[in-house]
Amino acid sequence: xxxxxxxxxxxxxxxxxxxxxxxxxxxxxxxxxxxxxxxxxxxxxxxxxxxxxxxxxxxxxxxxxxxxxxxxxxxxxxxxxxxxxxxxxxxxxxxxxxxxxxxxxxxxxxxxxxxxxxxxxxxxxxxxxxxxxxxxxxxxxxxxxxxxxxxxxxxxxxxxxxxxxxxxxxxxxxxxxxxxxxxxxxxxxxxxxxxxxxxxxxxxxxxxxxxxxxxxxxxxxxxxxxxxxxxxxxxxxxxxxxxxxxxxxxxxxxxxxxxx
Numbered sequence: 001x002x003x004x005x006x007x008x009x010x011x012x013x014x015x016x017x018x019x020x021x022x023x024x025x026x027x028x029x030x031x032x033x034x035x036x037x038x039x040x041x042x043x044x045x046x047x048x049x050x051x052x053x054x055x056x057x058x059x060x061x062x063x064x065x066x067x068x069x070x071x072x073x074x075x076x077x078x079x080x081x082x083x084x085x086x087x088x089x090x091x092x093x094x095x096x097x098x099x100x101x102x103x104x105x106x107x108x109x110x111x112x113x114x115x116x117x118x119x120x121x122x123x124x125x126x127x128x129x130x131x132x133x134x135x136x137x138x139x140x141x142x143x144x145x146x147x148x149x150x151x152x153x154x155x156x157x158x159x160x161x162x163x164x165x166x167x168x169x170x171x172x173x174x175x176x177x178x179x180x181x182x183x184x185x186x187x188x189x190x191x192x193x194x195x196x197x198x199x200x201x202x203x204x205x206x207x208x209x210x211x212x213x214x215x216x217x218x219x220x221x222x223x224x225x226x227x228x229x230x231x232x233x234x235x236x237x238x239x240x241x242x243x244x245x246x247x248x249x250x251x252x253x254x255x256x257x258x259x260x
Contacts, residue, residue, distance in 0.1 A: 039163035041155070042147075043172040045202035045239035051231045052202075052239040053222070054078045054173065055209035056111055056149065056180075060086050062215040063097035067106055069219055075233025077101075079209065080111035080149040080171070083133040086210050088260035095140045095258075099251065102141040107235035107244045110134060110148035110168070118150050118159045126162045134166070139252045143245040147171050147236055167246050171236055173206040177222075179214045188218045196225040202239060203231070 045052055055066060058081050070077050079101055083089045089098070102108050112118065113132040121129065130148065138144050148168045150159055155170055163170055175195055177188045195203065203226070207214050223233070237244040 036164045036167070038157065038160035040169045041160070041172065042169055042236075042240065043204065044174045045204050045236075047234070047239050047241055048201050049231055050202050050234045050239040051226050052078060052204045052234055052236045053207065053219075054080060054149070054171070054205060054236060055207050055214075056080045057082060057085055057115065058209040059089060059094040059097045060210045062209050062212060064100055065215045066209060066219065067101050067104055069215075069223060070106075070233055071104065073223060073227055073233065075223070076106050076235045076238070077233070078107040078109060078147075078236045080109045080147075081133065081137070082111045082115050083113035083136050084260045085111075085115040089133070089136045089140070090258040090260060095254075098137070098140050102143065105235075107147075107237055108137060108141060108143065109145045109171070109236070109244075110137070112148065112151055115151045117152065117154055119154045119156050123158060123162065126159060127166075130162060130166055130168075138249075139258065142249040142251040144247050146243060146246050171204075173204050174200075175203055176206045177214070177218060179211050179218065180208050185213050185217050188214075189221045192218070192222040192225050196229045199229055204236070204239065 053070070053075075055077060058079055063079065066077055066079075079098070081089065081098065087094055089095060098108055110130060110133050112129040114129065116129055118126055118129065134144060146168060147170075148163055149171045153172050160170065175191075177183070177191060179188060183191070205222075207218070209215065226233070235244060
């Protein structure tokens with residue numbers, strides 16, 4: 001039977017300002033919303049001659065290196081970030097890296113809170129994984145993401161329904177560099193060379209910003225190869241001709257609720 005309503009954070013219908021420090025505060029943040037259609041699942045771009053380079057599992061040490069490399073060639077990237085995976089999103093350095101990318105027009109999207117296998121979770125657990133990172137991003141940047149990538153690329157109907165009710169699309173990929181599955185730097189570079197030479201109309205890639213070799217060795221090669229073929233480096237939203245965020249507003253000042 002379709003879900004006709006669900007308790008969701010007031011974050012998505014109000015000023016995006018409160019937190020859930022106590023049970024009473026948390027209860028006050030919830031309102032009843034109508035269910036929506038299951039989320040669209042996206043695995044390729046639609047705007048010709050575009051490359052959407054995406055980086056999962058951050059924020060981490062190398063975010064700014066990715067931003068700076070792409071900006072040097074007039075490009076943008078998309079970061080699918082977790083809340084508490086390779087460290088806490090609220091840590092000063094990690095929050096600062098997110099804001100650095102956001103302020104420069106790169107896209108910040110959801111990769112859920114703790115990188116759990118969503119297919120193994122209940123309805124309420126799925127939403128908890130989603131809304132915690134969305135709340136963090138709204139605090140840090142002022143933006144509410146319009147896209148999420150399920151960890152490991154895993155999703156089922158429940159995940160699609162949960163994302164749909166949160167007004168988000170699910171984003172997969174059509175090219176995997178292999179950095180998270182043990183591919184050597186040499187192998188990853190070869191994959192990018194072959195990809196560039198095959199010259200598909202669009203590319204939606206998967207990399208992970210938590211590997212030094214991805215950022216400092218593979219990415220410069222990928223940029224060089226793809227740029228030589230005339231591609232433009234854009235965000236996922238731009239490669240689809242849509243918006244990056246459901247809404248934007250001012251970032252919040254750090255307070256005692258900024259913790260994992």
